[in-house]
Amino acid sequence: MAEEPTTKGEKEEETKVAPTPIFGQGSTFAGTGFSGFSMNSGGFASSGTSEASGGTAAAANPEEECQAEFKPVVQLEKAEVTTGEESEEVKLEYKAKLYRYDFEKQEWKERGVGPCRILEDKKTKKTRVLMRRDKLHKICANFLIMPGTALQNHQGNDKTWVWSTPDFSEEEMKTELFTIRFGTVEKANEFKEAFEAGMKANEELGILDESKEAESKEEGEEKKKEDGVDELAKGLADVKVEGEEKKEEEESKE
Structure with a gap:
């Protein structure tokens, strides 16, 4: 049987019935304003670009680090x-x-968290404790280990030690009652051993005698200042009395 000739309208309808895939490989964006671009592996490329230039663009590694x-x-x-x-x-x-x-409020206050070091001076051989706060590195404890210092556990906790010492962390000598807590019992015991070894070394160096001499010297200077103030006050009082006597004599002559 002879095939019936198809009209032009029927051909257009057949074309519309089976369109090409929209986002499939080799699909085009006809009629959408992107007819100049076609899909290929890995992205968009101009349909008018030659294969040589396309190969150069594809060779560029998008994950390559910038060398600028x-x-x-x-x-x-x-x-x-x-x-x-x-x-x-x-x-x-x-x-x-x-x-x-805090003796005024009668409570413990946190002083800081950070590395606690026991340091020995290479020249003088004096041993001290120095502790800084994490990140800020601000000093929260700084004192020589004084002979006779007693370490005691705080409320039976084997990870803690309590002791009293003259501290210089705030650039002013002040007697503080400290308690320190470590992460493990082993660390706390090692701290005590190093602390007591430093205390013994400082005792042999005569740290306690030096401290007493410094205290007595400071007390002597304070006493001199008080005596000087008293003498000055007495002198001013005498001047005031002499002035009043002269004034009284002048008044009596009149």
């Missing part, structure tokens, strides 16, 4: 920072939490 160099706007110079610990040897260092007792 940018110079800083402001140049900062390196500054040397001294902590005062350069001439000291670290005998022990453990992270701990330190508390001080």
Whole structure:
């Protein structure tokens, strides 16, 4: 049987019935304003671009690190920072939490959390405890280990120690009651051993005698100041009395 000729309208209808896939490989964006672009593996490419140029673009690695160099706007110079610990040897260092007792409010207050070090000066051989707060590095404990200092557990906790000592962390000598807590019992025991070893070394160096001499000297200076103030006050009082006597004599002559 001879095939019936198809009309032009029927051909257009057949074309509309089976359109090409919209996002399939090789699909085009006809009639949407993107007819100049076609889909290929890995992205969009201009339909008018030759295969040679397309190969060059495909060869570029999108994950390759940028090699561009940018110079800083402001140049900062390196500054040397001294902590005062350069001439000291670290005998022990453990992270701990330190508390001080507030006698006015009668309660423990947290002083800081950070590395607690027992340091020995390489020249003088004096041993001290130095503790700084984490991140801020602010000193929260700084004192020589005084002979005769007694370490005791706080309420039976084997991870803690309580003791009293003259402290210089706030740039002023002040007697504090401290308690320190470590993460493990082993660390607490090692701290006690290093603390007592430093206490013995300082006793042999005569730290306690030096401290007493400094205290007596300070007391002597304070006494001199008080005596000087008393003498000055007495002198001013005498001047005042002499002036009043002259005034009385002049009044009596009149």
